[in-house]
Ligand SMILES: Cc1cc2nc3c(=O)[nH]c(=O)nc-3n(C[C@H](O)[C@H](O)[C@H](O)COP(=O)(O)OP(=O)(O)OC[C@H]3O[C@@H](n4cnc5c(N)ncnc54)[C@H](O)[C@@H]3O)c2cc1C
């Protein structure tokens with residue numbers, strides 16, 4: 398028998414990451430009583446280690462096999478899940494998922510911490526445009542989103558002004574400009590690359606629009622270029638919902654954070670077809686508990702929110718809550734990120750230094766395939782952008798020893814690398830379901846994930862490598878190497894689409910306000926609702942959509958529709 402809290406809230410928000418943080422801030426600052434259920438522990442500056450050298454750690458960050466014991470999946474992103482941060486991540490043994498043997502899928506970036514993935518994210522913050530929202534009308538594949546750019550533009554403005562995004566305005570229809578803080582400068586490799594690629598190929602490489610401050614904002618300091626944002630930031634210079642949106646919500650006095658609360662299922666009042674609360678497991682005591690509210694918002698990250706809905710199946714909704722369409726769990730999308738290229742610009746390399754400032758972002762090449770003004774590209778639909786890294790370093794791989802080695806290692810290196818991030822088409826046969834055979838340590842059935850590259854993705858991956866090589870050559874790079882690997886098992890941690898939005902309740906789970914078609918007081922405000930997954934990184938759009946949907950929820954509450 399689950400113990401129940403006596404207090405009744407206006408809204409329960411599940412998950413405190415990019416979406417959940419905004420939901421709590423928007424609703425609590427408007428006066429609603431919010432309970433925030435978060436599976437992870439509280440986050441604090443005491444956990445941040447961006448200035449801690451590896452030699453101060455017990456294993457000097459040189460023993461990945463120790464991290465692998467409990468996090469064999471998460472540690473495959475060794476740059477973010479390592480000795481510094483491993484306990485921010487899910488224990489893969491305690492909380493597994495399954496896949497078919499022939500479809501390996503690394504479900505990466507599963508955080509168990511206030512702030513969710515925003516603790517470690519790459520912070521690239523790009524708007525979608527009507528080329529994305531109305532892509533189906535352009536090329537006939539899939540469904541248009543039930544909203545257009547004008548519906549979300551004011552919310553992009555609102556979110557960007559609060560988050561703080563450094564960027565350069567470019568005036569492009571396909572990548573709309575935003576409310577930018579002053580741009581971080583480009584280094585010489587980036588400037589040369591940008592100029593030559595524009596001049597010779599007409600393509601735009603711009604400063605990566607990134608959630609790193611260049612000016613103080615709401616008590617947060619500007620970035621001081623120390624580098625490893627994924628280990629936290631004591632000056633709060635990058636956007637992490639733990640110390641921004643969630644902190645604001647708590648400060649309002651209207652939000653209660655319930656940590657270590659693993660939501661299991663949404664509880665229903667079957668007579669009225671209303672969600673009445675959430676059953677969760679206390680991760681410390683393992684006791685089941687119930688909490689009640691007028692409305693429930695799932696913000697636990699795409700697959701996690703869908704897992705909760707599937708696990709909430711009941712006699713009225715035998716295939717999963719709010720799943721009268723049968724679409725829930727289907728159309729899983731991520732981004733392909735397994736192709737790209739690298740080259741060197743030896744003439745641009747400065748003398749290497751161990752204490753040089755480290756710019757926490759590089760440049761971004763804007764999508765150029767299947768865009769306005771060009772005939773449709775014959776090999777695949779949609780497109781990709783590139784995230785680029787510019788690296789000045791010592792020649793660590795120099796051969797030899799003694800004096801000659803000391804000299805060789807000081808030879809500067811200037812390497813420039815491009816990684817393509819490509820749109821994955823929404824396909825029915827990429828999906829998640831409950832694995833009835835396997836439960837996590839809390840007794841909650843786990844997900845089985847079915848995901849593979851389709852023909853469109855395969856053709857795109859090949860083209861990403863070819864165009865990376867062409868652009869590096871156009872920019873004058875030497876020693877150019879390209880790569881084109883299958884996506885599996887490591888896709889970008891940008892999963893979306895498993896409870897998609899649409900105007901037709903027979904073909905979608907959510908409406909344009911991320912309200913389930915079936916149950917009026919149940920919402921899913923993470924990327925589950927994406928109708929397609931454009932190549933731009935998703936989080937800015939997740940946050941803007943969430944604020945828009947919260948405003949709708951509050952209107953509905955005022956009209957007593959919820
Ligand atoms: C290494 C890395 C780099 C990334 N870089 C970028 C980038 O550059 N740009 C970009 O746009 N995106 C990036 N992303 C993706 C981005 O982090 C996510 O899109 C975003 O954080 C998703 O927000 P969310 O609210 O859906 O989920 P999250 O931010 O993941 O938050 C979900 C929260 O829900 C909690 N939770 C999960 N299940 C339950 C449950 N059952 N009960 C209670 N709580 C639960 C989790 O503990 C977590 O705190 C990156 C992700 C990773 C891992």
Ligand code: SF4
Pocket residue numbers: 447609610619620621622623624625626627629630631632633634635755756757
């Ligand atoms: S690089 Fe900037 S944003 Fe990142 S941790 Fe250092 S100061 Fe913070």
